[in-house]
Each structure stands twice: as C-alpha cells, then as structure tokens.
C-alpha cells in the first residue's frame with residue numbers, strides 16, 4: 001500500500017502548487033484525478049514518481065519510509081512506480097514489441113544494447129505485456145502504423161514491462177477519440193482487476209473517471225478537495241473543482 005501524508009510542493013522562488021495532500025493508494029485500485037487546469041494534477045503525479053522534489057510530507061510504500069532510505073528509497077520508487085507522461089513518444093520505425101522492449105532496456109547490460117541481442121526473458125516479458133494490453137496481433141507492426149489508441153497501449157506496456165506495481169498516467173486518453181479512449185481505459189481497468197496493478201490517472205475531461213475509476217480525487221488550487229468512490233459526481237461535487 002502507498003501512503004502519502006501532507007505532501008507539499010513549493011516551486012523555488014515561485015508559488016506553492018501542492019498543499020497538505022494526504023492519500024492512500026490500495027493495490028489494484030484505479031484512481032482518477034480531476035481538477036481544473038493549473039490545479040496541480042500533473043505536479044501530483046510527478047511528485048509521486050519522484051520526478052519533482054517534495055517540499056514536505058511523508059511517503060510510505062509497503063511500510064518503507066521512502067525519504068528515510070535515501071538512494072534505496074528512490075530506487076524502490078523507480079522500480080515500483082511507472083510514470084507515463086502526457087503524449088508519450090514511441091520510436092516510429094520500430095515495432096510495437098521493440099518499443100516495449102525499450103522499457104526493459106535500463107535493466108539490460110550495455111553490450112546487449114549495443115549488439116541488439118535480447119535476453120529471452122526480456123523478450124517473453126515484453127510479449128506478455130503486449131498481450132496484456134490486447135495488442136498481440138500488432139506486436140510486429142511498426143509504431144508509426146499504429147492508431148493513436150494502440151500507440152497509447154504500447155506506451156502503457158512499455159511503462160509496466162519492468163514489473164512496476166503502480167502506473168502514474170498523465171492524461172492517458174488526451175487526444176483520443178471516444179472508441180480509442182474506451183479501449184485504453186478498459187486495458188487499464190483490466191490491469192487493475194487481473195494483475196493487481198494500481199493506476200493513478202489524470203482524467204479531467206468527460207465522464208471517463210465516473211465510468212472507469214474505483215475512486216475519484218479532485219484538486220483545487222493544489223489542495224485535495226474531493227475523495228469519493230467512482231460514481232456519477234453530483235453537481236455540488238463538480239462545483240468543488
């Protein structure tokens with residue numbers, strides 16, 4: 001389980017963009033983050049991924065106090081939390097499978113990367129992830145020939161291939177049509193249900209959060225103002241954001 005207590009983020013010489021965020025994330029939970037533009041959604045994900053330095057707060061992952069463990073704490077987050085930026089970039093002239101294998105590359109010795117030789121375990125792991133996002137039939141298709149939704153699903157597989165337990169996804173369906181959005185979110189939901197992966201995703205547009213998330217949290221001006229079960233939001237709740 002992940003426990004965040006009183007997370008705050010102050011931009012050096014600038015504004016305070018997150019204030020007193022406390023949040024638990026359970027295994028297999030799909031949490032959607034909603035909030036107006038500039039409310040701190042991306043910053044929250046980046047702080048959870050330790051891509052931004054925290055100004056204050058406590059971060060406990062599986063009973064490990066991350067900031068008390070120094071480098072070992074950071075390595076744990078790197079291993080266990082996959083971060084997917086908005087509009088992830090794939091290598092266009094490489095296959096879907098090769099793009100997923102790149103996600104495993106940091107665990108691969110340099111000589112293997114240089115010679116292009118792939119360990120069979122890495123290959124099998126990447127194939128497995130491609131299957132989990134429903135793209136087995138597209139594994140050998142070049143990335144530039146994939147649809148927007150398929151590219152996004154390759155990016156999810158790439159983010160998770162090294163065994164992360166949590167996926168932090170910044171607007172994973174931005175720019176996708178409704179059909180592709182539905183496929184991507186169904187994949188994410190399946191990963192939660194069947195693999196026990198936790199997903200924390202910014203889904204601030206439309207009713208995707210209400211349809212797919214187990215839980216919806218809302219930010220307003222860097223503060224957590226809403227934390228409800230995934231369901232249709234009331235007008236009063238929407239007004240809080």
Ligand SMILES: Nc1ncnc2c1ncn2[C@@H]1O[C@H](COP(=O)(O)OP(=O)(O)OP(=O)(O)O)[C@@H](O)[C@H]1O
Pocket residue numbers: 011014015017035036037038039040041042043044204
């Ligand atoms: N490096 C920075 N320097 C100064 N301000 C920053 C920096 N990064 C983020 N901010 C500010 O922090 C606030 C939160 O930004 P963030 O990107 O998290 O918002 P958001 O909710 O994801 O918005 P959007 O929906 O538009 O993507 C914004 O006011 C933004 O201008």
